[in-house]
Amino acid sequence: xxxxNVFTGEPRKFDPTFKGPIYNRGCTDILCCILxxxxxxxxxxxxxxxxxxxxxxKVIYPTDSKGQFCGQVGSPLEKKPLLFYFNILKCAxxxxxxxxxxxxxxxxxxxxxxKFMTLxxxxxxxxxREYYKQFCKEGVDMTKVITRRCLPALETLKGGVVVVGNKTxxxxxxxxxxxxxxxFLEASKKxxxxxxxxxxxxxxxxDYTQSWHWILLGLVIAMLVSLIFILLxxxxxxxxxxxxxxxxxxxxxxxxFHCYMQYASLKGQAGSDVTIKDLGxxxxxxxxxxxxxxxxxxxxxxxxxxxxxxxLLIFLRKRLLIAIALIKEASKAIGHVMSxxxxxxxxxxxxxxxxxxxxxxAVFLSTSSDPVYKVFNTTxxxxxxxxxxxxxxxxxxxxxxxxxxxxxxxxxxxxTLYHKYLILFQFYNVFLFxxxxxxxxxxxxxxxxxxxxxxxxxxxxxxxxxxxxxxxSLGRALRYHTGSLAxxxxxxxxxxxxxVLLEYLDQKLKGAQNKCAKFLLSCLKCCFWCLEKFIxxxxxxxxxxxxxxxxxxxxSAKDAFFLLMRNIVRVAVLDKVTDFLLFLGKLLIVGIVGIxxxxxxxxxxxxxxxxxxxxxxxxxxxxxxxxxxxxxAHGFFSVYAMCVDTLFLCFCKCEAALFISRENML
Numbered sequence: 001x002x003x004x005n006v007f008t009g010e011p012r013k014f015d016p017t018f019k020g021p022i023y024n025r026g027c028t029d030i031l032c033c034i035l036x037x038x039x040x041x042x043x044x045x046x047x048x049x050x051x052x053x054x055x056x057x058k059v060i061y062p063t064d065s066k067g068q069f070c071g072q073v074g075s076p077l078e079k080k081p082l083l084f085y086f087n088i089l090k091c092a093x094x095x096x097x098x099x100x101x102x103x104x105x106x107x108x109x110x111x112x113x114x115k116f117m118t119l120x121x122x123x124x125x126x127x128x129r130e131y132y133k134q135f136c137k138e139g140v141d142m143t144k145v146i147t148r149r150c151l152p153a154l155e156t157l158k159g160g161v162v163v164v165g166n167k168t169x170x171x172x173x174x175x176x177x178x179x180x181x182x183x184f185l186e187a188s189k190k191x192x193x194x195x196x197x198x199x200x201x202x203x204x205x206x207d208y209t210q211s212w213h214w215i216l217l218g219l220v221i222a223m224l225v226s227l228i229f230i231l232l233x234x235x236x237x238x239x240x241x242x243x244x245x246x247x248x249x250x251x252x253x254x255x256x257f258h259c260y261m262q263y264a265s266l267k268g269q270a271g272s273d274v275t276i277k278d279l280g281x282x283x284x285x286x287x288x289x290x291x292x293x294x295x296x297x298x299x300x301x302x303x304x305x306x307x308x309x310x311x312l313l314i315f316l317r318k319r320l321l322i323a324i325a326l327i328k329e330a331s332k333a334i335g336h337v338m339s340x341x342x343x344x345x346x347x348x349x350x351x352x353x354x355x356x357x358x359x360x361x362a363v364f365l366s367t368s369s370d371p372v373y374k375v376f377n378t379t380x381x382x383x384x385x386x387x388x389x390x391x392x393x394x395x396x397x398x399x400x401x402x403x404x405x406x407x408x409x410x411x412x413x414x415x416t417l418y419h420k421y422l423i424l425f426q427f428y429n430v431f432l433f434x435x436x437x438x439x440x441x442x443x444x445x446x447x448x449x450x451x452x453x454x455x456x457x458x459x460x461x462x463x464x465x466x467x468x469x470x471x472x473s474l475g476r477a478l479r480y481h482t483g484s485l486a487x488x489x490x491x492x493x494x495x496x497x498x499x500v501l502l503e504y505l506d507q508k509l510k511g512a513q514n515k516c517a518k519f520l521l522s523c524l525k526c527c528f529w530c531l532e533k534f535i536x537x538x539x540x541x542x543x544x545x546x547x548x549x550x551x552x553x554x555x556s557a558k559d560a561f562f563l564l565m566r567n568i569v570r571v572a573v574l575d576k577v578t579d580f581l582l583f584l585g586k587l588l589i590v591g592i593v594g595i596x597x598x599x600x601x602x603x604x605x606x607x608x609x610x611x612x613x614x615x616x617x618x619x620x621x622x623x624x625x626x627x628x629x630x631x632x633a634h635g636f637f638s639v640y641a642m643c644v645d646t647l648f649l650c651f652c653k654c655e656a657a658l659f660i661s662r663e664n665m666l
């Protein structure tokens with residue numbers, strides 16, 4: 001008899017009739033499947049509700065307190081494209097960052113005011129009264145227009161004195177107090193956060209309209225390079241791995257050389273010695289490339305990456321040969337299951353759908369707040385602070401009972417049941433995004449695992465391999481194991497949403513002085529980061545067991561965990577070395593495509609210089625191409641990684657079963 005270890009579990013006994021993924025299986029984790037379907041139905045309901053209440057035009061266009069868009073063609077405000085804030089000081093509220101409005105009355109105007117004036121002062125002179133009625137006219141530049149908003153023209157003199165039109169204080173006749181110009185500073189900064197973000201977003205959108213076809217071409221090139229690399233890896237695995245290693249070292253080395261040349265060329269130029277800290281946040285990101293410190297930072301980062309890669313290659317040189325052999329076997333498997341190379345396209349399409357639905361719903365939820373008006377009065381009134389409508393207020397009985405009552409803007413939000421639970425809808429949107437994204441990833445993993453397991457357990461290759469292994473595996477996953485995939489995805493989504501909440505708390509406590517709370521929060525963030533990585537690793541191997549044996553998620557996770565514990569040294573060294581080599585492949589493809597896109601969009605390729613589009617930020621298409629190239633390369637190499645993991649787990653399972661069988665015979 002064999003020994004049983006309570007800590008590592010009992011290995012599965014050898015079954016000579018086992019020929020791969022079990023076809024005669026039943027549905028698993030049915031309750032979680034039902035819960036997932038109900039959650040999706042609720043997600044669709046939230047989306048429909050958000051789309052009926054929100055208006056994404058609020059993100060781009062200024063909106064007055066009545067919900068009308070300033071400067072909208074065909075409306076009474078067509079000739080009033082600017083937005084004026086009645087009380088700019090209220091824009092210092094944190095609500096500005098959560099909503100797309102400042103909590104103060106706003107009206108559309110034709111021009112911004114060019115001097116400070118109160119109603120009390122305007123009533124003293126006829127000219128001031130006429131000016132106040134017109135509200136805005138062209139004249140002395142005491143305000144500035146930023147993305148169609150009227151904001152105070154703040155200036156800082158030597159010594160840090162803040163002025164508005166050479167004045168440091170202003171008289172508030174109603175409140176009977178003086179207002180310092182510095183009070184406007186924080187309010188303008190807060191209101192300008194959204195304003196500047198919108199301005200940058202519009203310029204980025206403009207760059208995309210100018211360069212989208214070149215971006216698509218770059219992504220197509222990245223796809224072709226990845227496909228060629230995979231095909232070469234299938235035929236010449238050993239040679240291609242060594243070529244990949246050498247090329248990665250060369251590409252990073254060129255990056256270091258380029259950064260050094262840029263750093264040296266800026267020496268002595270005016271303004272190049274300014275530090276990034278002194279420069280602060282700039283919407284024109286090309287400014288950062290004009291200072292030496294930026295290139296020095298890039299050079300240091302690339303040097304660290306280069307040294308780490310070289311040291312890893314030196315210390316893992318013996319394990320590299322075994323990892324290359326495993327990649328060769330994976331190449332054979334992919335050669336017999338070529339359709340697996342195209343499955344990432346389905347995963348990419350589904351993830352794009354999930355991301356698009358989440359983003360659109362988030363925008364509609366964020367723009368669904370309405371202006372709320374309440375009754376304000378100076379004498380006692382039973383309707384005080386009740387909600388009112390400005391259009392019908394004068395004809396209501398409120399003005400008869402309370403002559404001094406007014407219907408004034410109170411805040412943005414709403415008092416309906418929908419608005420009260422709006423924050424919960426936003427939370428639900430984020431949580432379902434994590435759950436759905438994890439489910440799509442899990443579906444891809446279990447599908448590929450089932451296909452490659454069919455290859456591994458086939459006695460005669462390719463005769464015993466099913467005709468459509470990927471399609472059959474996908475069908476089994478959706479028919480029998482939707483609940484198991486939803487279960488594993490739910491666990492991971494819960495951990496991810498906790499990490500989001502911890503990041504939110506961290507932002508809230510940044511100004512706090514409690515060092516103990518900060519330390520505890522940092523520890524929690526670190527622990528949940530490690531927990532997320534562990535769950536991802538365990539889920540991946542659990543899905544392989546689900547694909548092979550058709551058990552529920554908990555049983556598969558337990559079997560996978562104990563199997564990995566019995567082979568912990570192999571997992572830690574061999575499997576991770578293979579992942580490292582595949583990561584170098586992704587890095588090589590991203591580096592090649594990124595360097596080519598950099599030279600093209602910066603106009604440094606003379607042959608196609610005339611075709612280079614004129615852009616606000618040339619880094620926008622470059623980063624898009626680089627990020628897209630990484631996703632494409634990751635999609636292709638994830639097939640290899642899943643193949644390696646499946647073959648490795650099948651080998652460990654088979655070896656353990658054979659060992660137990662021999663031990664029983666003895």
